[in-house]
Amino acid sequence: MNGFALDRLVPAHVRAFEAYVPSPPDDVLRRRFGIAHLHRLNNNENPLGPPAACREILARWDPRDAALYPQGDGWHLRRALAARFGLDAEQVILGNGANEVIAFVIKAFCEPGDNIVTADRTFAVYEWLASFSGVAPRLVPLRDDGFDDAALLRAIDARTRLLFLCNPNNPTGSWWDHARLARFLDAVDGRCIVVADEAYAEFAEDPDFPDSFALMARHPNLVVFRTFSKMWGLAGLRIGWMAAAPEVAATVRKTSISYSVNLLALEAARAAVWDVEHIAATRAHVGAARARLGALAGRLGLKMVGAIGNFAMLHLPVADTVVHRRLMARGVMARAMTSFRYPGWLRVSFGSDEAMEAFAGALEVVLAEA
Amino acid sequence: MTSEDDAPRLTLPPGVRFAAVGAEFIRGIAAATGIEARLAERMALIAEEVLAASPATAVAVTLALRDRRHAVRLDVVFASAELDLAGLDQSRDRDVEDAAGVGLYLAARLADHLTTEPAGRGGLRLGFDLARAYPARAVPAPPDGLGMPVGTPVDPDDATLALLVDWAEAKGAGGPAFRTAARVLDQRAAGDLFARVALDARRRPVGGLFWQPFGRRLMALAGPALLLPEGPARKALVEALLDSALAGLVRGTVQGLVVLEAAPGMKRADFEVVGHLPDAQGGHPVLFRALEEDPGGITWVAPELRDWVAGMVRRLALGRDIEASPPPARASGAAMAAETDRAAGRVTLRPLLAAADAAEVAEANVALFRGQGFSQMRALLDLGRPEHAGFAQGLLRAGLAPAALIPDAAGDLLLLAATA
Numbered sequence: 001m002n003g004f005a006l007d008r009l010v011p012a013h014v015r016a017f018e019a020y021v022p023s024p025p026d027d028v029l030r031r032r033f034g035i036a037h038l039h040r041l042n043n044n045e046n047p048l049g050p051p052a053a054c055r056e057i058l059a060r061w062d063p064r065d066a067a068l069y070p071q072g073d074g075w076h077l078r079r080a081l082a083a084r085f086g087l088d089a090e091q092v093i094l095g096n097g098a099n100e101v102i103a104f105v106i107k108a109f110c111e112p113g114d115n116i117v118t119a120d121r122t123f124a125v126y127e128w129l130a131s132f133s134g135v136a137p138r139l140v141p142l143r144d145d146g147f148d149d150a151a152l153l154r155a156i157d158a159r160t161r162l163l164f165l166c167n168p169n170n171p172t173g174s175w176w177d178h179a180r181l182a183r184f185l186d187a188v189d190g191r192c193i194v195v196a197d198e199a200y201a202e203f204a205e206d207p208d209f210p211d212s213f214a215l216m217a218r219h220p221n222l223v224v225f226r227t228f229s230k231m232w233g234l235a236g237l238r239i240g241w242m243a244a245a246p247e248v249a250a251t252v253r254k255t256s257i258s259y260s261v262n263l264l265a266l267e268a269a270r271a272a273v274w275d276v277e278h279i280a281a282t283r284a285h286v287g288a289a290r291a292r293l294g295a296l297a298g299r300l301g302l303k304m305v306g307a308i309g310n311f312a313m314l315h316l317p318v319a320d321t322v323v324h325r326r327l328m329a330r331g332v333m334a335r336a337m338t339s340f341r342y343p344g345w346l347r348v349s350f351g352s353d354e355a356m357e358a359f360a361g362a363l364e365v366v367l368a369e370a
Numbered sequence: 371m372t373s374e375d376d377a378p379r380l381t382l383p384p385g386v387r388f389a390a391v392g393a394e395f396i397r398g399i400a401a402a403t404g405i406e407a408r409l410a411e412r413m414a415l416i417a418e419e420v421l422a423a424s425p426a427t428a429v430a431v432t433l434a435l436r437d438r439r440h441a442v443r444l445d446v447v448f449a450s451a452e453l454d455l456a457g458l459d460q461s462r463d464r465d466v467e468d469a470a471g472v473g474l475y476l477a478a479r480l481a482d483h484l485t486t487e488p489a490g491r492g493g494l495r496l497g498f499d500l501a502r503a504y505p506a507r508a509v510p511a512p513p514d515g516l517g518m519p520v521g522t523p524v525d526p527d528d529a530t531l532a533l534l535v536d537w538a539e540a541k542g543a544g545g546p547a548f549r550t551a552a553r554v555l556d557q558r559a560a561g562d563l564f565a566r567v568a569l570d571a572r573r574r575p576v577g578g579l580f581w582q583p584f585g586r587r588l589m590a591l592a593g594p595a596l597l598l599p600e601g602p603a604r605k606a607l608v609e610a611l612l613d614s615a616l617a618g619l620v621r622g623t624v625q626g627l628v629v630l631e632a633a634p635g636m637k638r639a640d641f642e643v644v645g646h647l648p649d650a651q652g653g654h655p656v657l658f659r660a661l662e663e664d665p666g667g668i669t670w671v672a673p674e675l676r677d678w679v680a681g682m683v684r685r686l687a688l689g690r691d692i693e694a695s696p697p698p699a700r701a702s703g704a705a706m707a708a709e710t711d712r713a714a715g716r717v718t719l720r721p722l723l724a725a726a727d728a729a730e731v732a733e734a735n736v737a738l739f740r741g742q743g744f745s746q747m748r749a750l751l752d753l754g755r756p757e758h759a760g761f762a763q764g765l766l767r768a769g770l771a772p773a774a775l776i777p778d779a780a781g782d783l784l785l786l787a788a789t790a
C-alpha cells in the first residue's frame with residue numbers, strides 16, 4: 001500500500017488534538033501500584049448505587065433480551081421524564097451519557113469556524129468536543145471559583161453558537177440561582193444557545209436553585225442537560241438526557257443517534273424516575289461526608305471548596321499530581337486538578353464511608369511525608 | 371513544525387548521481403529566501419553528503435529547507451526506514467574507502483543539532499539544524515522601582531518579551547535561556563519557546579518563565595527571571611508565573627515540565643525531585659511537575675539498571691510494570707544522535723537506531739566526545755522503548771550513571787550523566 005497518506009485525510013483540528021486516555025481498569029492499576037484494593041473517589045459516582053426499583057429491574061433482567069435492540073429513542077423514559085417536569089416528550093432527547101448529548105448539540109449547531117463559550121475551569125468535555133470538531137472553545141476565567149456572567153456575555157460574538165454553563169460547576173460546586181440564570185438569559189437575548197449542564201442538579205437542596213425547565217418556556221434558547229450517572233447511580237449503564245424548547249429539540253434530534261442507549265439503561269432509568277427517597281438518602285450521605293471532609297481539611301489546614309455536588313476540592317501545599325500518585329500507592333484514587341487548571345488542588349468524590357476514611361488516612365500520611 | 375508547511379521541497383532518487391542536484395537546490399532556495407551564504411553553503415554540503423550516502427533501499431529522498439529564524443533546518447525524509455544510519459553516528463571509526471558512510475558521518479558533524487523522527491508511511495526524517503549567530507550588544511538595565519505584578523501573567527508581545535530578556539540579562543537573572551533578546555524572539559516565532567510574563571501596573575515586565583520542547587511529550591522549564599527584590603511580591607510573582615504556565619499547557623499534548631537547571635526563586639514545593647545532575651558544586655536537583663495524572667505504565671530496563679529504576683519507582687510512587695527488555699531485532703548498525711553545546715562543553719546522546727551492538731556504539735560515542743574535549747556527558751533513554759535498553763549498558767561502562775527518572779506513563783525518560 002503506497003497511496004495511503006493518512007495525514008492527508010485527517011482534518012488539521014483532529015491532527016492537532018491529543019486523544020483522551022482514560023485510566024486503566026482497577027486490576028491493572030492495583031498491579032502497577034502494588035496495592036490490594038483501590039477506592040475510586042475520582043469520578044463522582046454514587047456509593048449508594050441505584051435506587052431500589054432499578055436494582056430490581058437489573059436483578060430480574062432476562063439475559064436472552066440481550067439479543068434484542070432497545071426501542072430506538074427511549075419512548076417510555078422520555079414520557080416519564082416529561083411528565084415529571086411538565087414537558088412534552090418531544091422536548092426530551094436521550095443519549096449514551098450526558099457526554100453523548102454534548103456531542104449531539106455541538107453537531108447540531110456548530111460548523112468549523114464557529115465557537116463555543118464556556119469557563120476555563122469546568123468540565124473538560126465541552127472544550128474537547130468543540131476542539132476536535134473544528135470549533136474554537138472560548139474559555140472565560142472563573143471569578144471567585146464561579147462562572148462570571150459579565151465576562152461570559154463579553155465573550156459572545158457573531159460566531160458563538162453555544163454557551164455551556166455548568167451549574168453546579170464541576171469541579172468547584174459553585175452555582176447560579178434562578179434569578180441569576182434568568183437575568184443572564186435576558187442579557188444573552190437569544191444570540192446563542194445556552195446550555196445549563198445540570199449533571200449535579202439533584203444534589204441541590206436550596207429552593208433558589210434554578211427551575212430551568214420553567215425558564216425554557218420564556219427562553220427557547222435554553223437547553224438543559226441531566227444525567228443518570230450521578231444521583232441515580234447508573235454511571236456504568238451510560239445514560240443521560242437533555243430537554244429543550246420543541247423547535248430546538250427537533251433540531252438536535254437530527255444529529256442524535258437512535259438506538260445508542262441500551263435496553264438495560266432505559267429500563268433502569270425509567271424505574272428511577274423520580275425516587276425521592278433515594279434522593280434524600282444520597283443527600284444525607286453527601287452532607288455527612290462533606291462535614292467530615294470539612295473537619296479533615298480544618299485539621300490539616302487545607303482550604304476546601306464545594307457547595308453543591310457529591311465532591312469537593314482541597315487545596316494542597318504540594319503538587320496535586322504528586323499527591324494523586326502517592327494516594328494511588330495507598331489505594332485511593334482522587335482527581336488531580338492541574339488538568340482542570342486548578343494546580344495544587346485535589347477533587348475528591350463523596351464515596352462510601354470506608355473509602356472516605358481510607359482517603360483521610362492516606363492523605364494525612366502523604367502530606368506528612370511531603 | 372517540520373512536516374505540514376509549505377517549504378519548497380525536492381524529491382530525488384538516492385545515491386551519489388543526484389547529490390549535486392540536491393546541493394544546488396539548497397543553494398537556490400537559500401538565495402531565494404535570503405539565508406546567509408555561510409549557512410547556505412554548510413547546508414548544501416550536508417545535503418550533498420546525505421544524498422551521496424543514502425542507500426538504494428531509501429527509495430526516494432526528499433529535501434526541504436526552512437528558515438526557522440534562530441536556526442536553519444534541513445529536513446531529509448527517506449521514504450523507507452530500512453536504512454543503515456550508522457554513518458550518522460559520530461563515533462563510527464570510518465574506513466576511508468567506505469565513501470557512503472563517510473558522507474553521512476560528515477553531514478552529522480556539520481550540523482549543530484541532529485534529530486530523527488519517524489515520517490509518514492514507515493519513513494524516516496532527519497533534521498539538521500544550523501544555529502544563527504547573533505551579534506553581541508549592550509543591554510539596558512531595568513529601571514528602579516518596578517511595581518507589584520498586576521493581573522495574571524500574559525503571553526507577551528515581542529516588545530515586552532524583548533524588554534524582559536534585556537533586563538534579565540542585565541541583572542543576570544533567569545539563567546541562559548533569558549539571554550539575547552533577538553534569539554529569544556526568533557525561538558518563539560519558530561515555535562521552539564513559549565513564555566509567560568508578569569507585568570506591573572505600568573505594563574512593564576517584572577518577571578518571566580519560559581518553556582521549550584523536551585522529548586516527545588514534555589517541556590523544559592527555564593527561569594523564573596525575577597526582576598523584583600526579595601519579599602512577598604516576588605513570592606507571589608513566582609506562584610502566578612507557574613500557575614499561568616500550567617493553565618496554558620494543560621488539556622493538550624504536554625504531560626509534564628522538567629527543570630534541569632532551576633534558577634533561584636523557583637518554588638520547590640510545586641515540583642518533585644526526580645534525581646540529581648552532577649555539577650562543579652557537587653550536584654543539583656532535577657525537578658519535575660506532571661500536568662496529568664499518571665495512570666501507570668510499563669518501563670523497560672537493562673538488568674544493570676533494574677535496581678536503580680525500581681528504587682526510583684518506589685521513591686516516586688510510580689505505578690510501573692518493570693520489564694526486562696527483549697534483545698533488539700537488528701544484529702548491528704546501532705546509532706546515537708548527539709546534541710552538542712560547545713559553549714557549555716556538554717553533549718547529550720540519544721538512541722537513534724537500536725541494534726545488538728548498541729552497548730559498543732554508546733561506549734564509542736562517549737569516548738569520541740570526551741576525546742573532543744567535552745566535559746559534561748549526558749544521555750537520555752526512553753524507557754517506554756524496549757529496544758533502547760542496550761544503550762544503557764554501554765553508557766554505564768563508559769562511566770555514566772543514572773541521574774534522574776523523569777516520569778511519563780507512556781515512556782519514562784532516564785537521564786544519565788557523568789562529568790569528566
Ligand SMILES: Cc1ncc(COP(=O)(O)O)c(C=O)c1O
Nearest residue numbers: 097098099123170199227229240
Ligand atoms: C458536569 C458534568 N456533565 C456531564 C457529565 C457526563 O455525565 P455522563 O456520565 O452522563 O456522560 C459529567 C460527568 O462527570 C459532569 O461532571
